[in-house]
Amino acid sequence: LCSARAVGFHMMSSRSGLATAPESHRNPIVHRYTTVLTQPLRRDCEATGLVEEDGRVRGVQLAEGGTVRAQLTIAADGRQSVLGRDSALPLIDLGAPMDVFWFRIPKLAEPKADTLGVFAARRVIVFIDRGDYYQCAFVFTKGTADSIREMGIETFRERVRSAAPDMAAGVDAIRSWDDVKLLTVAIDRLQRWSRPGLLVIGDAAHAMSPMGGVGINLAVQDAVAAANILAGPMAAGVDPDPLLGKVQERRMPPTRRTQGMQVFMQNSVVAPLLKPGATLDKAPLAARALDAIPLLRRIPGRIVGLGFRPEHIRSPEA
Structure with missing residues (x-):
């Protein structure tokens, strides 16, 4: 049996405020902010498919019957995305052992x-x-x-x-x-995140391995980037369709890098340990290096805590 320290959050810059919290703590925060929304919010309302007319997505179909129509539909329904599958956007599967x-x-x-x-x-x-x-x-x-x-x-x-x-x-x-x-672990990503009237973000656009617990971070960053790029122009009456590709342009590079890191770690550390007949006299080389050299632990600490491209809210207030 071996254990190793791999991530050094405490060694990050003092300007990098970082906190960890269970996802369950997120819901009360979200609920508090929904009380100031100017548009109605429908909770516990399952979308089962897209509404399409004239080659454009016009909204979603609901499990309870009926539809919700919108100028822009954002699919953020997770790794088993119903809307992502219904969109027929091409998917790249990077595999997971x-x-x-x-x-x-x-x-x-x-x-x-x-x-x-x-x-x-x-x-x-x-x-x-x-x-x-x-x-x-x-x-x-x-x-x-x-x-x-x-x-x-x-x-x-x-x-x-x-x-x-x-x-x-x-x-x-x-x-x-x-x-x-x-x-069920998957590492995959859509080759294209949008089509007229539809934008796919978060795990629906790029399923992440649980390694590092970074999936929620990237999903939130996608949402912030989308708001920064789309909110102002849409409020001014601009057609969002020509802008949708800019969200993918900004968020695809950090997605690729994060998934590349996860694939490297699963193939070099996890997969060898799971093989039949595997033996372990010491921790994997990557883990031993991080354990031995404290400065190296800043690298995964920053990647896990902040990501390759942190996002900051710049969209106008609603």
């Missing part, structure tokens, strides 16, 4: 770091400190979820305990497979 079981265990002792990675032969587990609990990612060879489940939940708990003895006391909180969620 693993899938992930997500679960949480209570934090019964103070952690040594915000994020702990454990590397073992055929086992890679990441524990992310979420305050009073750990968000855990159990990484395994793609397509083997059913065979792991067939071993039983107690066998799974024991695999977690043996890989991370320091966390063993909290593992009993995994009561059944209902507490363990499957994340």
Whole structure:
């Protein structure tokens, strides 16, 4: 068993304000800001397809029946994007050798770091400190979820305990497979993010690996860039269609770089550990280098925390 420090958030510039928070904490913040919207907001309203007329997207179809029509539809419905698939935009699949079981265990002792990675032969587990609990990612060879489940939940708990003895006391909180969620890992991106009347952003445009937890960061940055480019002109009555490509122009380079980093890490660190017969006498070279040279940890710290192209709100207030 090996563990290593890989990310140095504490070594970033003091001007770079950085905080980590569970996604569940985001919802109350979003809800607070929706109270000042000048347009109606429909919550818990599922879109099931696009409305198209004369070669242009005019809105979305709703699961409950009816449609919502708009001058511009922005598809931000995640990695299993219904609207992205319905758009027929071409997709590049970069591949991923693993899938992930997500679960949480209570934090019964103070952690040594915000994020702990454990590397073992055929086992890679990441524990992310979420305050009073750990968000855990159990990484395994793609397509083997059913065979792991067939071993039983107690066998799974024991695999977690043996890989991370320091966390063993909290593992009993995994009561059944209902507490363990499957994340089918994909790294892909649309070759084109838009067509007349439609813009696709976030995971819907570029599914990210969970490595680094950067998917939500890129999605928010996409949204900020889209607002900066589109909000002012649309408020002035300008047709948004000619501007949609500018969003992809700005956001595709950081997307490619981030996915390139993830593909390198999964192929050089994760994939070798998941192979049948894999052995591990020491942490992978990349992890050992980051562990040994503190200055190097600033690089992934900046990439994970800020991204290759941070965005700042420059759009006019609504």
